[in-house]
Amino acid sequence: MTALSDSAELAKQRSGYALRPPASLTLICLFAALTGAAMVALTMGAAGIPLARLPAALGLWGDAAAAGPNLARDQLVLWSIRIPLIAAAAMVGALLAASGAIMQGLFRNPLADPALVGVSSGGALAAAAAIVFTDSQIGQSLRFMQHHLLPIAAFAGSLVTTIILYSIASRSGRTSIAIFLLAGIAIAAIANAGVGLLVFIADDRQLRDITFWMLGSLSGATWPKLATLAPVLALALIACVWIARGLDVLVLGEAEAFHSGVDVERLKRISIVLVSAMTGVAVSVCGVVGFVGIVVPHLLRLVIGPAHRLLLPASMLLGAVLLVGADTLARTIVAPAEMPIGILTAAIGAPFFLGMLLRQRGLVSL
Amino acid sequence: MTAILEAQSISMTIGGATLVDGIDLRIKAGEMVAIVGPNGAGKSTLLRMLSGDLRPTRGQIRLKQREIHAYPPRQLAHHRAMLSQHVNVTFPFTVEEIVHMGAGDTGRAAAQRLVDAALGEVGLTHFSHRQLPTLSGGEQQRAHFARVLVQLACGEEQHGPGLLLLDEPTSSLDMRHQIDLVETARQRAQNGTAVIAVLHDLNLAMRFADRIVLLHRGKLAVDGGRADAITAETIRRIFEVDVTIDYTDQGVPFLLPQTMRPAGPG
Numbered sequence: 001m002t003a004l005s006d007s008a009e010l011a012k013q014r015s016g017y018a019l020r021p022p023a024s025l026t027l028i029c030l031f032a033a034l035t036g037a038a039m040v041a042l043t044m045g046a047a048g049i050p051l052a053r054l055p056a057a058l059g060l061w062g063d064a065a066a067a068g069p070n071l072a073r074d075q076l077v078l079w080s081i082r083i084p085l086i087a088a089a090a091m092v093g094a095l096l097a098a099s100g101a102i103m104q105g106l107f108r109n110p111l112a113d114p115a116l117v118g119v120s121s122g123g124a125l126a127a128a129a130a131i132v133f134t135d136s137q138i139g140q141s142l143r144f145m146q147h148h149l150l151p152i153a154a155f156a157g158s159l160v161t162t163i164i165l166y167s168i169a170s171r172s173g174r175t176s177i178a179i180f181l182l183a184g185i186a187i188a189a190i191a192n193a194g195v196g197l198l199v200f201i202a203d204d205r206q207l208r209d210i211t212f213w214m215l216g217s218l219s220g221a222t223w224p225k226l227a228t229l230a231p232v233l234a235l236a237l238i239a240c241v242w243i244a245r246g247l248d249v250l251v252l253g254e255a256e257a258f259h260s261g262v263d264v265e266r267l268k269r270i271s272i273v274l275v276s277a278m279t280g281v282a283v284s285v286c287g288v289v290g291f292v293g294i295v296v297p298h299l300l301r302l303v304i305g306p307a308h309r310l311l312l313p314a315s316m317l318l319g320a321v322l323l324v325g326a327d328t329l330a331r332t333i334v335a336p337a338e339m340p341i342g343i344l345t346a347a348i349g350a351p352f353f354l355g356m357l358l359r360q361r362g363l364v365s366l
Numbered sequence: 367m368t369a370i371l372e373a374q375s376i377s378m379t380i381g382g383a384t385l386v387d388g389i390d391l392r393i394k395a396g397e398m399v400a401i402v403g404p405n406g407a408g409k410s411t412l413l414r415m416l417s418g419d420l421r422p423t424r425g426q427i428r429l430k431q432r433e434i435h436a437y438p439p440r441q442l443a444h445h446r447a448m449l450s451q452h453v454n455v456t457f458p459f460t461v462e463e464i465v466h467m468g469a470g471d472t473g474r475a476a477a478q479r480l481v482d483a484a485l486g487e488v489g490l491t492h493f494s495h496r497q498l499p500t501l502s503g504g505e506q507q508r509a510h511f512a513r514v515l516v517q518l519a520c521g522e523e524q525h526g527p528g529l530l531l532l533d534e535p536t537s538s539l540d541m542r543h544q545i546d547l548v549e550t551a552r553q554r555a556q557n558g559t560a561v562i563a564v565l566h567d568l569n570l571a572m573r574f575a576d577r578i579v580l581l582h583r584g585k586l587a588v589d590g591g592r593a594d595a596i597t598a599e600t601i602r603r604i605f606e607v608d609v610t611i612d613y614t615d616q617g618v619p620f621l622l623p624q625t626m627r628p629a630g631p632g
Contacts, residue, residue, distance in 0.1 A: 019495075108456050108457075109456065110456065110457065248459075248463075248467060249467050251455055251456065251457050251459065252453050252455065252464075252467070252510075253450070253453060253454070255414075255419050255450060256450055256453055258419055258439055259417060259419065259443065259446075259447065259448040259450070260443055260467060260468065260470065260513075260517060261439050261440040261441075261442065261443025261444070261470050261517075262439060262440075263438065263439045263440065264439070301457065301458060305458065305459070305460070305463070306457035306458055306459055307459070307463060
């Protein structure tokens with residue numbers, strides 16, 4: 001009897017122990033996974049390019065003559081379609097996963113996700129509004145800058161949503177997880193109603209553009225769009241290093257973080273702007289793609305722990321891997337057609353989220 | 367000796383209710399002060415004001431001769447450390463990672479030395495790689511105490527004696543760890559730290575504090591040595607409980623609540 005309870009005690013203790021791989025190993029493995037996923041993604045698609053023809057088509061090595069008559073076609077497919085697509089998938093995945101991780105740190109809540117609580121919908125509403133209104137007579141002169149307007153509008157929409165969400169869910173330094181999720185549902189509903197209204201008044205061409213946001217698709221990825229993603233990603237990388245310690249300490253609560261020397265108000269402002277910028281620019285490129293921000297940081301915390309200094313860059317890498325993989329799957333399972341990637345991530349992510357919810361029931365008490 | 371912390375007639379009014387009403391308090395380096403009082407007397411509110419977290423609606427607080435709200439958070443953390451009552455950690459940080467959070471921008475080697483020392487002091491060395499949320503409430507509280515000790519030590523290495531604030535630090539500890547914790551705070555006071563602890567247990571307060579501050583309905587009822595502060599008459603008036611006060615062989619007073627009113631005057 002004693003032996004039994006002793007071993008049970010031991011098992012209980014052992015389960016709470018954290019054995020974590022070194023940071024460098026984690027990042028190297030994730031980087032290798034990303035490279036592998038990108039290589040596979042390059043070969044797959046409506047026009048298949050076997051791995052053997054890849055180096056020549058990329059202009060790396062290999063005999064161009066040996067690649068034969070397919071070389072020109074391969075190069076066209078790769079450089080004008082597939083490489084921008086994969087780069088966009090990787091960058092969007094990185095942005096969504098890291099913005100999920102920052103949001104979870106900000107709300108001290110592992111169930112936060114920009115798409116789940118309406119931040120992405122807020123961005124999509126603003127983007128849809130930008131499409132419809134820059135098209136109208138007043139906006140005629142603005143049409144040429146629609147390209148730049150969409151990310152800015154989506155950022156603004158996400159920012160407003162995040163601020164509303166924060167002010168509803170936080171009261172005197174405490175955040176109620178239940179209120180937060182419920183408020184997020186309501187905000188998402190309002191934003192979706194707004195998008196619905198815009199769909200109602202939109203003409204055919206606008207309708208096609210808006211539908212693209214509602215499904216979440218990477219098929220519109222082009223080089224200029226990469227040029228809007230890249231600076232935000234670079235900025236996010238720098239900011240992540242800067243806010244990592246603050247987010248760690250914030251887990252103790254706002255008052256405790258303040259007592260520990262964190263400028264909590266500044267940290268919250270930076271985090272909110274950052275989450276909105278990252279979500280907004282991702283939405284402006286590929287629409288609402290959910291659950292990346294919740295699945296990736298959660299999986300990583302199980303392996304590498306919750307410290308943000310490593311969690312944020314690792315989330316970026318794993319988010320990139322996940323979205324490149326999901327995009328490849330989306331391009332192949334119903335080939336030659338292409339499934340919107342938002343459908344795929346929701347189909348995988350939503351059951352995952354339900355599983356988390358069941359395991360963490362205690363957290364979600366009103 | 368100069369005062370580390372000086373509060374001048376501070377009050378806190380929230381929505382028409384006055385939680386703390388015109389309290390004056392001066393704490394010197396090396397002094398250990400216990401704040402006691404019935405539930406709702408304003409103890410925690412007072413402590414949060416003294417920590418710089420809440421801004422008093424009236425009055426002024428000076429930490430080391432400087433208005434407490436004039437310190438940026440990071441600098442303030444060098445001069446005062448505070449242990450709150452309930453800290454709920456949702457992410458699986460290890461005990462060591464949590465204690466490390468006290469070290470702030472201190473160098474890695476120095477921080478590790480202080481973290482190890484603090485973990486030893488609260489008796490959690492063997493738990494350092496356990497995830498905090500898997501520990502019992504009392505063990506978590508000790509981990510947070512270790513974190514606060516690290517913060518205090520980091521600040522004191524650079525800036526000399528600081529201020530340690532403890533809000534009911536013993537609430538979920540067993541008897542042995544209650545005494546250990548208060549004893550550790552006591553040692554810090556002997557090394558020059560000014561310690562203010564909100565304590566529920568009057569016996570613990572009388573045993574360890576130099577001074578006892580008794581709050582009643584937001585006002586300062588008594589501020590003095592344990593002999594002046596805790597008399598049977600005061601306890602009856604403020605806590606509405608009859609007590610017997612006796613003394614140990616060393617002359618330390620202790621207090622025994624009476625379930626029935628004593629028959630004779632006494």
